Amino acid sequence: MISNWIRQRLQRKTGRATDTFPCDIAPTTRVTAVGDIHGRLDLLHALLPRLDDQSPLVFVGDYIDRGPFSAQVLRHLHHLSDASDRHVHCLLGNHEEMLFHFLDDPERHARLWFRNGGLHTLASFGLKPTGDLEDSRKVMELAEGLRQSMGQDLLEWLTKRPLTWTNGNVTIVHAALDPRRPVEAQDRQICLWGHPMFPRTARGDDQWVVHGHTIVDRPRVRNRILSIDTGAFASGRLTAAEIEDGGVRFLSTG
Known part of the structure; x- marks a missing residue:
């Protein structure tokens, strides 16, 4: 069943490329995760006004390279994370x-x-x-x-970016988690570069994992994993997952 919050936001927003997915995901507060930006400041500016501005905002890393405005993306995210009126968390990616x-x-x-x-x-x-x-x-x-x-x-600021961010049964990471190990015992290399058993193997706990790094045509839900890197630098689609207790809403530019 789609929550009232998701239904209200569907009615309120008319942005392009939206999908909803009801599930047993359960953060303790609403959270929005944004996929790999790769220097596409234009897409970041297009997406941000469409997102819930009251909940934590988590970026999965890979802010730089391939697109034309890496410096500007970094400076903008640095500014956002320092702003007092938003809870912005920027994770580290393998390109950083x-x-x-x-x-x-x-x-x-x-x-x-x-x-x-x-x-x-x-x-x-x-x-x-x-x-x-x-x-x-x-x-x-x-x-x-x-x-x-x-x-x-x-x-x-960039060197101090964390590898993961967890809220309730949701963990956000750049590339992957080892499905055999607890969230708090993950290897840096795996968080940044991936793991051969991810996302094919489901975790043994009830944790949902949100990640970027691996490009998908559309945001994907599989084995309690949300994949949100839609190849913004080439496709023009920067994707976010708006997550609350009981459901996920995907939004993409383009």
């Missing part, structure tokens, strides 16, 4: 982890990050890579330029 690795050891990690959208992020911070990107000196210069362009405040 790749950025950290690049800054810590540019020569070792530049190639992987650049292949996965890092060059778009550098450009959004005003850095225009030229010449031989295999050149150690050039790569070191880019890393230092990125550190300076981000600034200490933004960089420190």
Whole structure:
């Protein structure tokens, strides 16, 4: 049965691409989870006004790379998380982890990050890579330029992002949880990069898991798992899951 809250919001909002899914999910308060943004500030601006502005808002990570406005997305989320009138929680994604690795050891990690959208992020911070990107000196210069362009405040905020957020029987994570282990005993690598048994294997507890990282055509519900990464950087569809006791409502741009 669809709750009165979901029914009221369906009547109140006329945004495109909405779906509802009644289930036994049970956060102690309404919460909204937003999928991977990947530099699409335009889609973030399009989606935010359609969301419940009274409940916690949790972003699943991967704010940067591939799309054109990574710097602007990070700054906007930083501002939102510091605002006093909203409870905004930004989790860490594997693309933010790749950025950290690049800054810590540019020569070792530049190639992987650049292949996965890092060059778009550098450009959004005003850095225009030229010449031989295999050149150690050039790569070191880019890393230092990125550190300076981000600034200490933004960089420190990003490094402090948590891996998970839990409320009631709902846990939000970037990539996956190991279904065999408790939520509080998860490995960082799995939270950020995934697990071969997820989401094919159901958990033994009653916990629902909301995640991004793995692209789906439409938001998917399977084995008490909500998959909400709809490939915003390429598809133009940024998806959110509005969750309350007894049901989920999906909203997507595009």
